Structures are given as structure tokens and as C-alpha cells.
Amino acid sequence: MSTESKTDSRSPARPFWLRGDFAPVADEVTAHELPVEGELPRELAGTYMRNGPNPKDGFSPHWWFGDGMVHGIHLAGGKARWYRNRYVRTARFTGAEAGSERERRLRGGGTSNTHVIEHAGRILSMVEASLPMQLDRELSTVGAFDFGGAVDTPMTAHPKRCPLTGELHFFGYQVVRPYLTYYIADARGRVISKREIEVDGASYLHDFAITERYAVFFDSPARMIRDWGAGIPFEWNDSHQTRIGVVPRAGGKVRWFDVESGQLCHTANAFERAGTIVLEAVRSARFEAAPPYLHRWEVDLESGRTRERQLDDRLVEFPRIDDRRVGRPHRYTYVLEMLDFVDGAPTKSLLRRYEAETGTSLAQELGPGQIPGECVFVPKSAQSPEDSGWLLSFVRDRERDISELVVLDAGHFGAAPVARVRLPQRVPFGIHGSWVPAVDEAHRSWAAR
Numbered sequence: 001m002s003t004e005s006k007t008d009s010r011s012p013a014r015p016f017w018l019r020g021d022f023a024p025v026a027d028e029v030t031a032h033e034l035p036v037e038g039e040l041p042r043e044l045a046g047t048y049m050r051n052g053p054n055p056k057d058g059f060s061p062h063w064w065f066g067d068g069m070v071h072g073i074h075l076a077g078g079k080a081r082w083y084r085n086r087y088v089r090t091a092r093f094t095g096a097e098a099g100s101e102r103e104r105r106l107r108g109g110g111t112s113n114t115h116v117i118e119h120a121g122r123i124l125s126m127v128e129a130s131l132p133m134q135l136d137r138e139l140s141t142v143g144a145f146d147f148g149g150a151v152d153t154p155m156t157a158h159p160k161r162c163p164l165t166g167e168l169h170f171f172g173y174q175v176v177r178p179y180l181t182y183y184i185a186d187a188r189g190r191v192i193s194k195r196e197i198e199v200d201g202a203s204y205l206h207d208f209a210i211t212e213r214y215a216v217f218f219d220s221p222a223r224m225i226r227d228w229g230a231g232i233p234f235e236w237n238d239s240h241q242t243r244i245g246v247v248p249r250a251g252g253k254v255r256w257f258d259v260e261s262g263q264l265c266h267t268a269n270a271f272e273r274a275g276t277i278v279l280e281a282v283r284s285a286r287f288e289a290a291p292p293y294l295h296r297w298e299v300d301l302e303s304g305r306t307r308e309r310q311l312d313d314r315l316v317e318f319p320r321i322d323d324r325r326v327g328r329p330h331r332y333t334y335v336l337e338m339l340d341f342v343d344g345a346p347t348k349s350l351l352r353r354y355e356a357e358t359g360t361s362l363a364q365e366l367g368p369g370q371i372p373g374e375c376v377f378v379p380k381s382a383q384s385p386e387d388s389g390w391l392l393s394f395v396r397d398r399e400r401d402i403s404e405l406v407v408l409d410a411g412h413f414g415a416a417p418v419a420r421v422r423l424p425q426r427v428p429f430g431i432h433g434s435w436v437p438a439v440d441e442a443h444r445s446w447a448a449r
């Protein structure tokens with residue numbers, strides 16, 4: 001493709017996010033009826049979408065600061081109907097004028113490069129410095145979305161949907177007051193609760209968690225010292241106590257519980273068990289420059305005691321679960337295990353499934369030179385048990401110099417993929433994604449709850 005020569009993506013002088021498997025692609029491609037190896041399950045009716053930074057002029061000063069590009073592959077009837085990749089057309093991307101720099105970032109979507117989800121029929125592309133951008137089902141940008149004016153802060157890229165109520169729980173954090181705002185939107189997408197959480201400043205709060213009755217925040221020493229726009233705005237302050245904040249979803253004050261100094265990277269899940277909140281997440285000892293491990297905290301709400309332990313010594317990130325278990329005990333956590341690095345970039349990785357209660361884990365081998373990204377779990381049906389479904393991930397095959405969508409049978413984790421779909425261009429390593437069921441399937445699934 002023309003992309004490779006334009007960006008000189010193999011030059012070792014470039015930082016890792018601009019070269020090799022991370023290098024941006026220049027073209028927006030549409031391809032239909034993609035070649036499939038194996039058999040695509042007919043139950044998979046919908047679109048796998050994944051967001052990631054893809055700087056439009058080929059340069060960004062940090063991996064986090066490239067323009068968002070969403071790659072999508074639509075599956076139906078056992079076929080891979082189409083692939084598309086589209087830039088998220090933010091104000092920054094189009095060059096639209098919109099008041100001050102802060103206003104433009106907040107209302108114009110910023111880089112919008114971190115995650116993409118569906119809620120209440122809207123597809124939202126997100127970055128935590130800004131409001132989300134709405135996309136249509138073919139990945140074209142509709143515009144910035146502020147929940148009808150109800151959200152006036154940045155919005156996290158890691159909202160949590162409660163599988164019991166259909167509510168979307170999310171927050172916004174920023175360097176100015178209100179530092180931390182907790183929102184709940186109902187299943188129809190209307191904001192029904194907006195509450196300021198009292199803190200004396202913002203910390204790097206990339207992710208959070210919910211249980212059936214609580215929202216769970218992680219306040220770390222990575223303090224936000226300026227607004228986004230001039231590099232990474234956090235500074236590690238050892239004098240700031242690391243703590244877990246527990247907020248009743250139904251209303252009431254936050255309670256803080258001190259824990260060991262550290263940074264929560266990504267949440268796997270949280271749940272309540274016998275008066276205790278269990279939080280499972282990837283933790284590093286410090287912001288950015290420390291290795292990430294899977295970790296569990298237990299917070300006894302009555303005594304106030306906390307317990308924490310590292311679950312494994314493997315380097316992992318991007319934990320995902322069956323989203324129907326959000327807020328309730330889950331059995332399996334799927335992660336991306338990173339086995340080797342060059343200049344800070346993972347060059348060898350695999351998918352691993354943890355079963356936290358038994359302390360065991362299982363690796364998914366894909367073959368030499370094959371590097372997966374985050375995987376998402378898709379249940380076979382609304383009622384199927386936790387491991388009955390598929391795992392989808394974009395995989396880079398270095399030996400064949402291609403990218404594929406790989407579909408694994410979650411019930412036979414570790415076995416060969418059930419299907420591989422060859423993509424028409426390289427998909428750069430990216431960040432987070434979601435399965436967006438076809439409209440009919442989404443309605444059936446909701447009606448069955």
C-alpha cells in the first residue's frame with residue numbers, strides 16, 4: 001500500500017507508535033465479502049469495531065495523541081460482509097473552529113482515539129479528555145455527543161453498562177472544578193444522575209468499576225497538573241495517598257479506603273461478596289514507567305480493612321470479561337500478555353485466560369509471528385453461560401505480512417481459531433473495541449433480559 005512508503009514505517013529512528021506494527025495507515029478502505037478461513041459462526045451478526053490512534057499527517061508526539069481511527073468488520077450469516085476503516089472526524093481532524101482550545105477539545109471530540117461502544121442505539125467513539133463523537137453503523141462520523149446537553153465535562157473512555165438495569169455508568173475528570181463528576185444514563189441514553197465526587201484535585205483516572213450497588217474509583221498519586229494539550233498532564237506525587245473510593249449508585253457520599261501506592265491501569269471487573277467489594281484490575285507500581293500485573297483488592301465495607309494481592313507475575317494488559325458479568329462475580333478474565341518488548345513496544349504477545357478463583361490461567365497460541373490485540377467476548381445468546389461464546393481480536397501476522405480478524409471459541413480456549421478473516425490492509429495495533437450487535441439481534445437480546 002502507499003501508506004508504507006509515505007510514512008517510512010520501517011525506519012528505526014521513529015518512535016514505536018509511528019513504525020512497524022503501530023505505524024498509521026493513510027487510506028480509508030472499504031472492502032466487501034472478505035475471504036474466510038474456517039467457519040464463521042452464523043450467530044455472529046453484528047460489527048466488531050476497534051479504535052486506535054492513527055495520526056493523519058503521520059506524526060504524533062506520543063502514542064496517545066494520534067487522531068482516532070475506527071476499524072470495523074461486519075459479520076452476518078456466516079460471512080464477513082465488509083471491512084471499513086474511518087477516521088473519527090473530530091474538530092481537530094477537520095480543523096473546525098470552536099472557541100477556546102479547551103472548548104474545541106471538549107466539544108470537538110479531541111483525538112477520540114481510545115474506545116468505541118454502543119449504547120441506546122448510538123455508537124460512541126471516546127477519549128477521556130473530551131466528549132464522545134457519535135458514529136453511524138458504517139463508521140461515518142455523525143458529530144459530537146453530549147447526551148442532550150447533560151454532560152458538560154470530558155467523558156471517560158471506559159463507561160460501564162450495568163447488565164441488570166441497562167444503565168451506562170461513567171465519569172469525567174478534569175484539571176478544573178468539578179474535578180470528578182459521576183453520571184448515570186438510563187438504557188435509553190438519558191442522563192438520570194449527575195453528581196460531583198468531592199476530591200481535592202484530579203488524578204489520572206483512566207478506568208473505574210461498578211458493582212450492583214456501588215461505583216468504584218481509584219485515586220492514585222498521578223496528579224493532573226495542567227489541562228490536556230501540552231503533553232501528558234500528570235505528575236507522580238508520592239505524598240498523595242492512593243485510595244479506593246466507593247460511591248453508592250443510588251446516592252450518598254463517597255467513602256475512601258487507603259491502599260498501597262500504585263496506579264490502576266484497566267479494570268477487569270468489580271463485584272460485592274459478603275459485605276466486601278472485590279476489584280480486579282491491572283495495576284502498575286507507578287504511572288507509565290512500571291510493568292502492569294493483574295491484581296485484586298478486597299475492601300471490607302464494615303471494618304474498612306483492605307486486602308490486596310498480585311494474581312500473577314506475567315505482564316498483562318487490556319483485561320476483558322463477558323460484559324454480562326459486569327458488576328457481578330465473573331469466572332474468566334481475558335488479557336493480552338506481553339512477552340517481549342523493543343523500545344517500549346510489545347513485539348511478542350498472546351491472549352491468556354485467567355480463572356481468578358482457582359488461580360489458574362491458560363494461553364492461546366496462534367502461531368509464529370502472530371500478534372493479537374485486545375479481545376472482546378461475544379455470547380452465543382443472551383442466556384448462554386459465561387464461557388459460551390466467541391472471542392474476537394485483530395491479529396497481525398508478521399510472517400505473511402497481513403492482518404486478520406481471528407475468532408476463537410471461548411468454550412475451547414487454547415484450541416485453534418474457528419475462523420480467520422483476511423483483512424484488506426494492515427490494521428495497526430490499537431486500543432479498545434466492542435462488538436455491536438446487528439439491530440435485530442440487539443432488540444432480541446434486550447427483550448430477553
Ligand SMILES: [Fe+2]
Nearest residue numbers: 114206266432
Ligand atoms: Fe483504556
